[in-house]
Every structure is written in C-alpha cells, then in structure tokens.
Amino acid sequence: MTLGPAQRAKALREQIVAHDYRYYVLDDPSVTDAEYDALMVELRQLEAAHPELISPDSPTQRVGGAPSPEFRPVSHRVGMLSLDNAFADEDVIAFDRRAHERLASDGVAAPVDLLYSAEPKLDGLAISLYYENGRLINAATRGDGTTGEDVTANIRTLRCVPLQLRSAEQTRVQVPRELEVRGEVFMPTEGFMRLNERAAAAGEKVFANPRNAAAGSLRQLDPRVTAARPLQAFFYAVGHWQGVAAPDSHHELLRWLAELGLRTCPESRMVRGVEGCLAYYRDLGARRAQLPYQIDGVVYKVDARSLQEQLGQVARAPRWAIAHKFPADEAITLLREVEFQVGRTGTLTPVARLEPVVVGGVTVSNATLHNMDEIERKDVRIGDTVIVRRAGDVIPEIVRVVLDRRPQHARRVHLPESCPVCGHAVVRVAGEAAARCSGGYSCSAQRKEALRHFVSRRALDVEGLGDKLIEQLVDAELVRSPADFWALSVAQLSELPRMGEKSAANVVTALHERRQTTLPRLLHALGIPGVGESTAAALAAHFGSLQRLMEADQAALQAVSDIGPVIAASLRAYFDDAGHRNELKRLRDPAGAALEWPEHEGRKPTAEGPLTGLTIVITGSFTGITREEATEALQKLGAKVAGSVSGKTSLLIAGEEAGSKLAKAQALGVRVVGEQELKTLLSGQPI
Numbered sequence: 001m002t003l004g005p006a007q008r009a010k011a012l013r014e015q016i017v018a019h020d021y022r023y024y025v026l027d028d029p030s031v032t033d034a035e036y037d038a039l040m041v042e043l044r045q046l047e048a049a050h051p052e053l054i055s056p057d058s059p060t061q062r063v064g065g066a067p068s069p070e071f072r073p074v075s076h077r078v079g080m081l082s083l084d085n086a087f088a089d090e091d092v093i094a095f096d097r098r099a100h101e102r103l104a105s106d107g108v109a110a111p112v113d114l115l116y117s118a119e120p121k122l123d124g125l126a127i128s129l130y131y132e133n134g135r136l137i138n139a140a141t142r143g144d145g146t147t148g149e150d151v152t153a154n155i156r157t158l159r160c161v162p163l164q165l166r167s168a169e170q171t172r173v174q175v176p177r178e179l180e181v182r183g184e185v186f187m188p189t190e191g192f193m194r195l196n197e198r199a200a201a202a203g204e205k206v207f208a209n210p211r212n213a214a215a216g217s218l219r220q221l222d223p224r225v226t227a228a229r230p231l232q233a234f235f236y237a238v239g240h241w242q243g244v245a246a247p248d249s250h251h252e253l254l255r256w257l258a259e260l261g262l263r264t265c266p267e268s269r270m271v272r273g274v275e276g277c278l279a280y281y282r283d284l285g286a287r288r289a290q291l292p293y294q295i296d297g298v299v300y301k302v303d304a305r306s307l308q309e310q311l312g313q314v315a316r317a318p319r320w321a322i323a324h325k326f327p328a329d330e331a332i333t334l335l336r337e338v339e340f341q342v343g344r345t346g347t348l349t350p351v352a353r354l355e356p357v358v359v360g361g362v363t364v365s366n367a368t369l370h371n372m373d374e375i376e377r378k379d380v381r382i383g384d385t386v387i388v389r390r391a392g393d394v395i396p397e398i399v400r401v402v403l404d405r406r407p408q409h410a411r412r413v414h415l416p417e418s419c420p421v422c423g424h425a426v427v428r429v430a431g432e433a434a435a436r437c438s439g440g441y442s443c444s445a446q447r448k449e450a451l452r453h454f455v456s457r458r459a460l461d462v463e464g465l466g467d468k469l470i471e472q473l474v475d476a477e478l479v480r481s482p483a484d485f486w487a488l489s490v491a492q493l494s495e496l497p498r499m500g501e502k503s504a505a506n507v508v509t510a511l512h513e514r515r516q517t518t519l520p521r522l523l524h525a526l527g528i529p530g531v532g533e534s535t536a537a538a539l540a541a542h543f544g545s546l547q548r549l550m551e552a553d554q555a556a557l558q559a560v561s562d563i564g565p566v567i568a569a570s571l572r573a574y575f576d577d578a579g580h581r582n583e584l585k586r587l588r589d590p591a592g593a594a595l596e597w598p599e600h601e602g603r604k605p606t607a608e609g610p611l612t613g614l615t616i617v618i619t620g621s622f623t624g625i626t627r628e629e630a631t632e633a634l635q636k637l638g639a640k641v642a643g644s645v646s647g648k649t650s651l652l653i654a655g656e657e658a659g660s661k662l663a664k665a666q667a668l669g670v671r672v673v674g675e676q677e678l679k680t681l682l683s684g685q686p687i
C-alpha cells in the first residue's frame with residue numbers, strides 16, 4: 001500500500017521525532033546521520049511539493065518562527081518556584097530534620113531515611129514550556145515567577161526541545177492534554193568559550209559567564225541569532241498538567257518526561273537520607289570541572305509525590321526541596337598590575353596580575369581582561385579591589401571593580417606604546433579593535449605564537465610539535481622562522497631537556513611527512529592578519545599560485561570576492577616585507593626546507609561532479625567536520641567553495657556561531673542550510 005503525501009509526511013515526522021528522541025534524550029541513536037538526513041530531505045521535498053502539508057510543528061520549521069517585535073508577557077499557569085539555599089552540610093541536615101518533624105506532626109508515616117532525588121543545580125536560566133495535545137504552544141522565561149516573557153520563536157530553534165511530544169504509539173506513557181514543563185536552558189562551557197573568543201577577537205562585548213551568554217542568546221529579537229548559539233536544555237519539573245495521572249515520584253517524573261521526548265539531566269540519582277545527599281554532593285563537586293556545563297550546586301528533592309504534597313511550600317519555595325550550593329567561585333582581591341601578552345599576529349591582550357586568592361578551591365593570580373574596550377567598560381584601574389570569578393574550567397575573569405575601595409593612587413591602564421616583549425612600536429590599525437606589536441618575527445612572543453600556528457592542525461598539521469617544545473626551540477634559538485623547522489636535525493632536538501632520541505626522531509619524521517602541502521594550507525599557515533582558512537582558500541582558488549598572488553596589486557586583490565580594502569592592504573604589507581619574501585623563498589628552496597605545494601587550479605572547480613556549477617560558502621563551526629575538510633570534500637564533488645557571500649552564492653552552509661556571512665546570506669535571500677544538509681550533500685544526495 002502506498003501512502004498519500006499527508007500520511008507519508010506524518011509518518012516521516014514521527015520517525016524524525018523518534019530519532020531525535022534517541023539522539024537527544026537517550027543519547028543512543030539507532031540510525032546514521034545520513035539515514036536521518038534522508039528522512040529530513042524527503043520531508044522537505046514533500047512539503048515543498050505540498051505546502052499545505054507544512055505544519056508548525058514539523059521538524060523542518062524550527063527557525064521559521066517570525067521574529068517577535070518584543071517579548072510579550074506570558075502568565076504561567078502555575079507559579080514558578082525558587083529554591084531555598086543550603087551552604088553547609090548542617091543546613092542540609094536541618095532541612096532533612098524539618099521535613100521529618102513536619103511529617104511527624106502531620107501524622108504521616110515516613111521512613112527513617114527519606115528517599116531523595118538528587119541532581120545538579122544547572123547554572124542557566126529557567127524556562128517553562130507549554131504543550132497542548134503534545135504540541136509546543138509557547139515558551140516563557142521565569143520572569144517574576146508569575147509572568148514571564150514569551151521566547152517561543154527562540155526556544156523552537158533548540159534542537160533538543162521537541163516541537164511535538166512523542167505520540168501515544170511511540171511511548172508507553174500517555175501524552176497529556178496539557179503540560180506545562182519546566183527546565184533550564186544553558187550554554188555548554190566549550191561553546192561559551194568559543195563564543196567569547198570570537199567576540200573578543202572582533203573587539204565585541206564578551207559575556208561574563210555561560211549563564212549570561214545563555215540569557216543573552218535567548219533574549220535575541222531574531223531567532224536566527226539564537227539558532228546559531230550553542231544552547232541546550234534539561235527538564236526537571238512540571239507546573240501544570242491535565243489528562244494524565246501524575247507520576248508518583250520525582251524519579252518517575254523524570255523518566256516520564258524523557259519518555260515524552262523531553263531531555264533530562266543524566267546526572268540525577270536516587271539517594272537515601274542526608275548521608276546519601278552529602279555523598280552525592282561531594283562526588284559531583286569533585287567531578288564538577290569535568291562536566292560539559294556549569295553547575296553551581298546540587299538540588300535535593302523529596303522523591304515521593306505524596307510527601308511533597310504533604311510538605312507543601314512556604315512563600316515561593318517548596319519545603320520538599322533545597323539547593324545545596326558549592327562554595328562561591330567568586331573572591332575579592334587586589335589588582336596589582338596589568339600586563340600585556342603578545343599573540344600570534346602581535347595582538348596585545350591585557351592580563352590582570354592579582355594578589356593571589358583562592359577561588360572555587362584554586363589559587364588564582366591572573367585573570368584575562370580581553371581587550372582595551374573591556375577595561376574601559378568595566379573601568380578597571382591598577383590598585384583597584386576587584387571581584388574575581390572562576391567557573392569550572394573557564395579562565396578566571398574580573399567581574400567588576402569595588403568602587404568604594406578605589407584608592408587615590410589607582411592608575412588607569414594605558415596601552416603601551418612599544419611591545420613589552422621586543423620593544424617594537426604598537427600600532428592600532430584603523431577599523432580594527434585590536435592593538436598590535438609591529439615587530440613580526442623579530443618579536444619572540446609573536447614568533448612563538450606564529451610558529452605554533454604554522455604547524456597547527458588546520459595549517460601544516462605537524463604532529464608532536466607542542467607549545468613547550470616550540471618555546472624551547474625559540475629560546476634555544478634553534479628556530480626563528482618556519483623554514484628553520486625543516487632544518488632541524490635529530491641530534492639538535494635530542495639535546496633539548498626532556499627530549500629523547502626517539503621523540504626527536506618522531507618530530508623530524510612528522511615534519512618531513514608534511515613537506516607536501518597545499519597552497520590554501522600554506523597561506524593559512526603564514527598567519528597574515530585577516531587571512532583565515534576561508535580567505536586562504538579563496539585566494540588560492542583565485543590566483544592559483546603563490547607567485548601570482550604575490551604580484552597582485554591592491555586592486556587585483558580586491559577583485560577576489562572575499563576581500564575588501566583592509567585585507568588587501570594587509571596582504572600587500574605582508575608580501576612587500578623583505579623578511580617575509582625571504583622566508584617564503586627559504587620555504588620553497590629545494591636545498592633547504594623545501595616545502596612543496598602544487599599550483600592551485602584557477603577559478604575552475606577542481607573536479608566535475610554532482611555539485612558542478614554550485615558556488616557554496618561555508619561559515620561557522622561544525623561538530624563532525626572541519627571547514628577545511630568540508631571545503632575539500634565539496635570541491636571534490638565539483639562545487640566552487642567561495643570565501644564570501646555575494647549575489648552569485650548558490651548556498652550558504654552555516655554551522656554553529658555563524659555570524660556576518662549568515663546575516664548577509666539572509667539579506668541577499670541566499671539559501672542557508674546546516675550541518676545535516678552538509679552531510680547529506682557529502683553523501684552524494686540532493687538536499
């Protein structure tokens with residue numbers, strides 16, 4: 001029997017929801033990404049042919065929501081409670097005792113050791129989702145607990161939030177007619193750090209911590225911005241429900257939510273009595289830094305619902321639950337000095353030197369200040385008393401200055417006029433936020449960073465040349481510039497401290513394995529300011545050879561679709577520098593280092609294939625593939641991969657944290673797809 005399009009669309013949606021469930025909730029996918037993508041492709045095609053079949057809860061419609069002009073108020077059906085805090089073990093013991101006493105005075109029989117459900121206290125922001133007959137109707141922030149803000153269009157972009165709960169046929173449990181479910185939206189630490197690194201590099205405002213980043217991302221007027229941010233959610237409570245029998249305990253509630261497709265925290269455990277609670281607290285505390293997200297404590301909840309109801313609530317907090325906070329990861333200390341570190345392209349980054357202070361169990365004596373703008377925004381001065389925060393693995397930061405304690409002699413921070421490492425002039429390029437040392441390779445700090453970059457994974461990709469070794473090589477003056485790497489001998493290397501003959505030989509072998517490289521990799525490796533991976537690829541494709549690129553004047557450079565006056569000038573300055581020209585000559589010299597890279601074929605796509613004729617731009621980052629790998633693979637299939645979006649772009653593939661290219665594509669009406677579609681394309685299927 002063949003299904004009609006409507007039935008087929010329904011079946012596809014159900015399958016996709018079932019796979020999402022296995023992927024996000026069970027963390028146990030049963031199909032390959034390609035198989036999953038094939039279902040999405042079929043559904044998209046079906047919907048394209050039969051637009052009347054598109055339903056708002058279709059998995060194809062996540063980023064479709066119209067941007068809301070403002071965040072309308074939403075009344076919660078049941079108020080969103082907060083939790084009392086416990087800071088010491090005694091507070092937890094007292095909480096458990098109060099629960100026992102209250103139950104006893106109410107004449108309720110309770111076990112000697114109450115059963116608790118223990119789970120992390122997630123450091124994100126609370127949200128409430130409302131589902132009707134299994135369909136997501138709206139999503140709201142906590143607000144004042146009674147009324148929150150409507151963030152539906154933004155929440156819909158989170159892939160782990162089901163638009164449709166699993167249907168009665170798919171689950172063993174009943175789907176409620178109405179469900180108001182509560183959880184936490186958060187930004188995993190790694191995604192947060194990447195977001196901030198990019199913001200700092202672009203001279204933009206950085207987020208103080210993952211919670212602020214999550215809140216800022218959710219409160220975006222344009223859901224496409226939210227879609228590009230790495231947000232996740234865990235669900236842990238229900239406000240209101242109708243049409244089902246409520247589970248009898250918290251742990252069953254969590255299981256029930258997971259059955260419906262709502263992701264729950266994998267760290268939640270059943271524990272017995274206060275002893276069980278405290279053991280859980282200590283275990284999680286010890287593992288805190290390894291968790292991929294930030295937590296600021298644990299929450300204990302009396303497990304049995306009958307007992308929860310008996311205990312009730314006081315003011316805005318339940319009597320049956322408490323948050324046991326980890327010791328504050330903020331501390332107060334003195335800012336003794338601000339020093340400037342010199343990065344790969346000479347960028348000066350201010351670093352705070354602090355009076356050492358213990359924050360979250362670790363002694364902190366340095367904190368990043370990101371850039372001069374950040375110093376001005378926070379009005380940080382040397383001699384100030386400052387609040388320092390350290391969250392998990394996140395680099396310590398200065399939260400704010402305690403202005404009351406500012407001494408008279410507090411000094412403003414000035415950008416140095418000369419590089420603190422090499423003494424060359426510090427320049428601020430017009431149109432750029434960053435200040436740079438102009439010393440180039442003659443600055444040892446820049447040299448170390450540049451050398452590190454040269455051999456890094458996305459550049460020449462030499463294994464075994466770690467930071468420490470590069471540091472030693474530069475300090476011992478064995479390596480001054482990239483070409484020197486290839487002149488290193490096993491004998492020289494094995495003379496370095498902590499370097500055996502075997503490791504020395506491995507390094508030399510690894511270097512020689514990378515002698516054959518490609519023009520895009522070489523151009524990226526050079527570390528020319530403004531020339532990242534995609535610009536390097538665009539330059540290689542346009543000019544075809546290093547020689548032609550070096551000969552191009554400013555106008556010829558700007559003719560490359562990706563390149564504006566700033567990068568063109570940066571390229572010219574780089575190639576006009578005698579030192580750089582000499583270095584390139586050495587890199588190519590068959591008697592010396594002799595890197596080899598084939599000429600790049602000009603504008604013509606490198607291969608004929610199913611994607612011939614398409615001009616594709618890739619932006620953002622992907623989880624399963626690097627941009628460079630994707631570029632190479634798409635080119636093999638015949639696509640032209642361009643470095644910037646223009647009217648000629650056929651398709652933009654946007655990963656996480658896509659920025660200006662995504663905005664431009666949207667402005668130009670260029671089709672935008674994500675990593676799933678990229679995988680589909682690479683598996684040779686149409687999208």
Ligand code: IVH
Pocket residue numbers: 081082083084119120121122123124125126142184236237299318321323
């Ligand atoms: S339960 C009665 N569980 O903490 C239920 N809250 O101080 C109240 N939070 O606004 C919430 N992790 O944003 C609960 N596992 C967890 C939590 C959690 C974080 C937050 C939530 C709430 C605040 C209460």
